[in-house]
Amino acid sequence: MRFGYPGFDNLRTYEDFVVSYDRTAHWVMEHLTPDRMIYSPSVDRSKCEFREDQSIHAFFRSRNADYMNSGYDRGHLAAAGNHRKTQRAVEQTFLLSNMAPQIGKGFNRDKWNELEKHVRKLARANKNVYVCTGPLYLPRREANGKLCVTFEVIGKNHVAVPTHFFKVALVETADSRWFLESYVLPNRPVDRAAPLKSFYAPLESIERAAGFLIFQNLPRKCLISINGR
Template sequence: MRRLWHLLGVAFGLASAVGCFLVGAYFQHTHATRQLQQLVQQDVYAYYISPKIFAAYARADPQFGFFNIPKGAPNHVQRIMKYGFPGLDDVRLYSDFVLSYDRRNRVAHWVCEHLQLANLQGARGVGRASATYRADLSVPSNFRSTLADYKHSGFDRGHLAAAGNHRGQQVHCNETFLLTNIAPQIGQGFNSGAWNKLEIYVRELTQSFGSVYVCTGPLFKPRAQGNRKWSVEYQMIGENMVAVPTHFFKVIMVESRLPLGKPYMEAYVLPNAPIPDQSTLRDFLCDIREIEHFAGLHFFQGIRRSAIFGSNYPSESKVFREFA
């Protein structure tokens, strides 16, 4: 009997030790995944090498997916950024779009989306009616814009990645209302006018062709001061000094459905000002190289420019000629 109790004691001790080990391993694993998740938000290089990290990490516990996200979820980032990052400053990954945040101006440098029919055909009840504007708490507080900055400013909270582009899931739509995806825009004649028409046009392209890549962002265009000198002037709103862009751009790339077909690209620049209703979107077609020059970005660098079918821009962009 004494020997039996001894064996039971040993067995209980071993079970307790194994249990403690498993609990400790679980919490250590959870802590590590959180650290990796934070790392990939802070350093874009971590995103590039993340498949190698995950391959090594998964061997320890195959039940866990990439950075504690369900398996397959990171593929959306690889899909959205298929043709490269326009820039690498403070890249932030969301569930259905990717952006680069400008901490100085409290708006995004750029926002990239990959639109497919599934993005536009949301389930019943999914949409902006259930979403609310809110500050992005993942941004350090001293670089963050808030709702108070926009209150009584005279500017709309304008979407860069449009809410109507992300109706596949409510969380996708909700994230477009984070202030990292918002910039101050003139309301009447711009946000509710020409800019809205451009957003609708992008969705129509998606419905027609099925796969559309869009990069959107602000511009702060310099003005000539004479004697080969230039200056940049723009307003700022709120205590956090959120910059008001002088212009906004959209660079659009439509993938061909043909196996060897070339992609088609268009680029638009609109002034952040009231735009007459009689103006057409084609008035604002722009050479992508002009946008890259003023924004300091490089779009779709994964494609040779010679492999792109047309750009349909005039020899001199009207937006820079008449809306400087």
């Protein structure tokens, strides 16, 4: 990856993306270009099935049964819509190593989907887009005043349900300038009227919460804007 990986724990490399994994992904990294946004008419998403990632040890692998009757969608981190150049590429996005439990109505099928479409729009309009996506487990203040991190787990494999998700897009324009957009969205139903910009988050706060640096090999002074500023 051009500007470095956030880490090297349990890496899995697929045709169009890279995953760092532990029951759910730590992060997923994608490289999108206008050419990759040209979809092949031979690609058929309806043929894709959610499936276990056999490259991961059975002790640490999430399974479809973990999601059954959980109330959560199997939410893509590397979006299927980003990888329709080949059938193999889109099918790999349906590996459960690329999934995390997401609220369906109001989030995965709505605001998160809107963010994915926005990233594809950036990819069509610019030279390169590097995307880092992952889960967050953020603290909240309890009644006793203490900050605590609490989250649900689902299934026999105790798949963690993130409290939030982040997505960071590093964009190279046609004239080789760079800008960055970074988002944090809560894993709950989100008002459809809320603009995506309302979910901008400082990159540093995402890095601190996630525990790793993102695009650390690109000097920040090279960016013409961060979150529109």
